[in-house]
Amino acid sequence: MKVPAQPYxxxxxxxxxxxxxxxxxxxxxxxxxxxxxxxxxxxxxxxxEREFIRRIGERLYGSGGQHG
Structure with a gap:
C-alpha cells in the first residue's frame, strides 16, 4: 500500500x-x-500626459530632478 508522502x-x-x-x-x-x-x-x-503629470508634481512638491 502506497502512502502519500507529507510535504515538508x-x-x-x-x-x-x-x-x-x-x-x-x-x-x-x-x-x-x-x-x-x-x-x-x-x-x-x-x-x-507624462509632461502634465510632471508639471503637477513640480507645482505641488517642487522639482525633484530625474530619477532612474
Whole structure:
C-alpha cells in the first residue's frame, strides 16, 4: 500500500512576505479615496500626459530632478 508522502513544511514559511498587487492597491486608492499614484515615467501615458503629470508634481512638491 502506497502512502502519500507529507510535504515538508519549512518553519520559515510563516515569515515569507505576502506579495502585494501594487496596481490593485493603487486602483482601490483611486476608487475609494480619489488618491492617484502615478509615475511621470509610466509608459501607458503618452508624452503630453507624462509632461502634465510632471508639471503637477513640480507645482505641488517642487522639482525633484530625474530619477532612474
Amino acid at each position: 513544511r519549512c518553519a520559515l514559511g510563516k515569515v515569507q512576505p505576502v506579495v502585494t498587487d501594487l496596481d490593485a492597491v493603487k486602483r482601490s486608492g483611486w476608487r475609494e479615496q480619489h488618491i492617484l499614484v502615478i509615475s511621470d515615467q509610466d509608459e501607458r501615458l503618452d508624452f503630453l
